[in-house]
Amino acid sequence: MISKRRKIQYLFVLILIIMTAFAEVLSLGAIIPFLGVLISPDKVFEIETFQVVWIFFGITSSNQILLPVTIFFTLGAFVSGGFRLGLLFLSSRLSYAVGADISIEIYRRTLYQPYSLHVSRNSADVISGITAKANGVVAYVLQPLLTLVSSILLLVIISIGLVALDPIVTTVAFTLFGLIYLIIALQAKKKLLRDGQIAAHSQTILQKSLQEGLGAIRDVILDGTQKFYLNLYSKADIPYRRALGNSQFTSSSPRYSVEAIGIMVMAIFAYQLSKSSDSLLSIIPLLGSLAMGAQRLLPILQQSYTAWAYLKIGKSTLSDVIQLLDQPFHISEFDNSSNSVSPYVINLDSSIVLKNISFRYAEDLPLVIENISLNIEKGKRVGFIGKTGSGKSTLVDIIMGLLPPTSGEFLVDGQVVQSTNVGSWQKNIAHVPQSIYLSDSTISENIAFGIPAEEIDLSRVQEAARKAQISEHIESLKHGYNTIVGERGIRLSGGQRQRIGIARALYKKASVIVFDEATSALDNETEKAVMDSIDGLGAELTILMIAHRLSTVENCDMIVRLEDGKIVEQKGFGKDF
Ligand SMILES: Nc1ncnc2c1ncn2[C@@H]1O[C@H](COP(=O)(O)OP(=O)(O)OP(=O)(O)O)[C@@H](O)[C@H]1O
Numbered sequence: 258m259i260s261k262r263r264k265i266q267y268l269f270v271l272i273l274i275i276m277t278a279f280a281e282v283l284s285l286g287a288i289i290p291f292l293g294v295l296i297s298p299d300k301v302f303e304i305e306t307f308q309v310v311w312i313f314f315g316i317t318s319s320n321q322i323l324l325p326v327t328i329f330f331t332l333g334a335f336v337s338g339g340f341r342l343g344l345l346f347l348s349s350r351l352s353y354a355v356g357a358d359i360s361i362e363i364y365r366r367t368l369y370q371p372y373s374l375h376v377s378r379n380s381a382d383v384i385s386g387i388t389a390k391a392n393g394v395v396a397y398v399l400q401p402l403l404t405l406v407s408s409i410l411l412l413v414i415i416s417i418g419l420v421a422l423d424p425i426v427t428t429v430a431f432t433l434f435g436l437i438y439l440i441i442a443l444q445a446k447k448k449l450l451r452d453g454q455i456a457a458h459s460q461t462i463l464q465k466s467l468q469e470g471l472g473a474i475r476d477v478i479l480d481g482t483q484k485f486y487l488n489l490y491s492k493a494d495i496p497y498r499r500a501l502g503n504s505q506f507t508s509s510s511p512r513y514s515v516e517a518i519g520i521m522v523m524a525i526f527a528y529q530l531s532k533s534s535d536s537l538l539s540i541i542p543l544l545g546s547l548a549m550g551a552q553r554l555l556p557i558l559q560q561s562y563t564a565w566a567y568l569k570i571g572k573s574t575l576s577d578v579i580q581l582l583d584q585p586f587h588i589s590e591f592d593n594s595s596n597s598v599s600p601y602v603i604n605l606d607s608s609i610v611l612k613n614i615s616f617r618y619a620e621d622l623p624l625v626i627e628n629i630s631l632n633i634e635k636g637k638r639v640g641f642i643g644k645t646g647s648g649k650s651t652l653v654d655i656i657m658g659l660l661p662p663t664s665g666e667f668l669v670d671g672q673v674v675q676s677t678n679v680g681s682w683q684k685n686i687a688h689v690p691q692s693i694y695l696s697d698s699t700i701s702e703n704i705a706f707g708i709p710a711e712e713i714d715l716s717r718v719q720e721a722a723r724k725a726q727i728s729e730h731i732e733s734l735k736h737g738y739n740t741i742v743g744e745r746g747i748r749l750s751g752g753q754r755q756r757i758g759i760a761r762a763l764y765k766k767a768s769v770i771v772f773d774e775a776t777s778a779l780d781n782e783t784e785k786a787v788m789d790s791i792d793g794l795g796a797e798l799t800i801l802m803i804a805h806r807l808s809t810v811e812n813c814d815m816i817v818r819l820e821d822g823k824i825v826e827q828k829g830f831g832k833d834f
Pocket residue numbers: 376377618622625643644645646647648649650651652
């Protein structure tokens with residue numbers, strides 16, 4: 258899923274990592290000539306190989322070389338700093354850009370999952386994957402990976418340089434520090450993995466408890482269950498933050514003990530050298546470069562360790578994210594895009610036919626629809642009634658192509674509806690649920706739902722509102738169709754919201770409108786008024802209406818009564834109640 262562009266960017270960062278490593282080693286190596294010049298400029302001036310340099314810069318005596326060498330040394334430090342800064346900027350930007358790629362890709366794939374998958378899993382899994390876990394992958398996988406590559410490279414180059422200076426000291430120091438880090442890493446590995454697991458798992462629970470608490474805020478306030486939801490949240494939040502805190506400590510704590518040991522080793526070494534050498538001055542350049550080498554080496558060792566530790570912490574989060582990225586595309590974008598020219602086009606011209614349809618939600622669950630056969634002609638109004646749990650919504654979901662039947666055949670105009678043409682079939686359908694979802698935007702954007710504001714056809718919006726009998730109310734508002742409805746349509750009454758839902762269905766120019774208990778939350782009078790608007794809709798529209806009450810659907814051409822997933826009574830199909 259990594260695009261070609263990102264691969265090129267990663268390659269560029271890799272090249273920059275290599276260049277930075279060399280720049281850093283060069284600036285580090287420059288300390289030896291610098292200290293040498295400081296202490297005995299005469300000696301350096303006499304070195305054969307440097308003669309060309311002195312001649313090039315027109316230097317004739319040893320006391321002239323200090324200034325250019327100082328400038329050169331400082332310049333080296335700046336160039337190396339510049340490279341590091343550039344690398345930090347580019348690698349951070351790239352990691353976050355890839356984080357956005359991941360998050361968007363998970364959301365994209367999730368949106369294209371079949372309805373049956375959405376009803377069978379908790380959305381908190383996906384939401385935490387799109388938000389927190391995608392960030393986790395950036396912070397605990399992508400960035401540490403780049404840090405690890407650059408640190409290992411630097412380690413190798415610096416240690417080669419140090420070996421050239423003093424093989425024994427370097428080998429001893431390296432083995433010592435390496436061993437310390439290795440022991441710490443072996444000890445910490447299990448703990449890091451476990452903390453990472455806790456963090457990944459808690460993120461999902463956190464998301465779930467937030468969704469539940471805030472989603473049912475009215476009931477929470479009425480029932481006084483704030484404490485219950487707070488408790489649910491804190492039960493996940495405390496282990497989550499504790500795990501993060503613990504892993505942060507585990508990944509950054511070794512440096513203090515290792516630094517102390519490093520200073521001790523350096524002191525012993527200096528002590529030994531000064532005892533065995535005649536002139537203390539002559540060993541200062543060597544000591545200086547070793548000290549500076551160690552001063553660079555230790556943080557890099559620590560950096561590599563931290564990066565490695567982060568990779569361990571991020572392992573669980575990464576596997577959750579990979580699972581979400583692995584979701585295959587079930588509904589093809591081609592079928593569903595509004596301007597696609599699919600060879601499998603379905604327009605309702607004659608009838609919708611269900612032949613011996615049965616359905617179960619999962620293999621180990623019982624049938625909730627059993628052997629149902631129906632023939633719905635175009636332009637008919639069909640009412641589905643039955644007690645709660647009798648299977649009305651499931652049956653209509655099958656007709657809407659949201660749930661594939663477990664057995665039997667579902668045909669429109671004689672064509673079997675299947676994955677290749679279901680998108681085309683769904684373009685004919687609009688759905689008005691019991692509580693329609695309103696986005697926090699204008700009335701016209703809510704009627705022309707999901708269409709960018711600049712592409713909305715206002716006259717079509719007005720026509721739909723008029724047919725849904727809501728235009729008068731909208732036009733009486735100060736901002737008319739540009740009135741903001743507020744999150745979840747709080748500023749509209751129940752009846753008005755349902756009418757917006759109807760207007761939305763009409764704007765879509767759907768030929769089939771499904772009313773799923775669309776009026777059951779309304780009072781009798783409002784329900785009657787909304788039903789009048791539905792009755793007044795064009796005769797060419799096929800209307801499927803789910804209701805609890807027979808009175809709601811009494812004007813329908815056909816009525817189907819369901820019980821335990823079976824049709825127990827029919828009216829208008831040649832049979833009457
Ligand atoms: N996602 C699901 N997973 C498993 N079983 C489900 C799922 N959705 C519904 N069911 C079961 O399927 C049966 C039919 O449910 P359905 O929602 O179709 O009934 P309904 O007649 O529309 O009920 P209501 O009037 O309450 O909306 C019920 O027994 C229900 O428990």
